[in-house]
Amino acid sequence: MKKITIIGGGIIGMTLAVYLDHTQYEVTVIDHLTGQATSASAGIISPWLSKRRNKKWYRLAQDGAAFFGKLVQDFALDQTIYAPSGTLILRPEGELLNLAELAETRKETAPEIGTIRLLTRLETKQALPLLKPQPSLSISGGGRLDGRAYLLHLKKIAQKKNVKFIEGSAVIQQQSDGWQIKVNEQSIFSDILCVTAGPGIAQLLAPLGYQVDVRPQKGQLLSFATPFHTDDWPVAMLAGEGDLIPFADGTILLGATHENNAKWDLTPTEEAKLQLTAGISDFLQDPNSLFSMPLSYRVGTRAYTSDFAPFFGDVSGHGTLFAASGLGSSGLTTGPFIGYLIAQSLNSHMHHVMHFSQYSKPMTDYITHSVDLT
Secondary structure, eight states: OEEEEEEOOSHHHHHHHHHSOTTTEEEEEEEOOTTBHHHHOEEEEOOTTOOOOOHHHHHHHHHHHHTHHHHHHHHTOOTTTEEOOOEEEOOOHHHHHHHHHHHHHHHTTOGGGOOEEEEOHHHHHHHSTTBOSOOEEEESOOEEEEHHHHHHHHHHHHHHTTOEEEESOEEEEEETTEEEEEETTEEEEESEEEEOOGGGHHHHHGGGTOOOOOEEEEEEEEEEEOOOOOTTOOEEEOSSSOEEEEOTTSEEEEEOOOBSSOTTOOOOOHHHHHHHHHHHHTTBSOHHHHHTSOEEEEEEEEEEOTTSOOEEEESSSSSSEEEEEOOGGGHHHHHHHHHHHHHHHHHHTOTTBOOBTTBOOBGGGGOOOSSOOO
């Protein structure tokens, strides 16, 4: 049985670890945990109205969102982890008609968008009572994912599949017949190495001769504990960077910041709180009723690239070294799908072909980043 080591236990690494064929592989996951983006994150799975011009990125995000149906079934994700809540999009009134037309166009290749409706001011407030009356666009597709809960759930599944977990920082050495990984003063041999370590991937791969265009980005979210009955509330994508994410237990998340100069600093800041609350206040009927609730922070470090697009695939060219990173703020949407693609590639020993639903596309069709690992 061959040995696979995954360095990085975030959303890609954990999904990969569970989807691997454990009759073929003995799997070990190494992660130092500190600052992990997924464990600090919660977000909206609703990429269809993005106006980003990178067509490969959109294809990846679209198929990543479509993949959640399979993900929920395969991993038995309950509504504390993922809920198909539907999405409200709030923009200046003149933009909503254009967005509705874009949604109808994209629904032709993404039926997961669901029902598309322009809501009146009153209908918006009825759908999400925290909001003041204002027009919005509603799509029944999309949902909310709690990254932390997702990782904890997958770790339990992985442990039942005898995946081994090691907490610590890894150092990689290449050998003629595989890889030697040093962690916590012990040495582990691996036939195949998968590096999914977020912004830490650059430091890990540099000694192997790879230059990686990736850097850390700090993200902060505000988590309010409320008495509100939020079970049926949709997520809301607000104008600007603010997202409003209600969870079924009354928890309401607001975020997230995109701080390019904070690097690895995980300190919660008053500046982030002021930025996020100011950004959402104009959309709320009574901002103080939310902002006076008990508050906690979620802080993590994302990996992002110079063109804000991810990269992943078989770096070695012969199936012994895989890498994935640079997901940025789309990680909750694209990360599980990327983990699945890499697992399928390894399980089938076809390192450039993936198999998902009716698709049979080269994995390289989803390589959205403009800079190769060289």
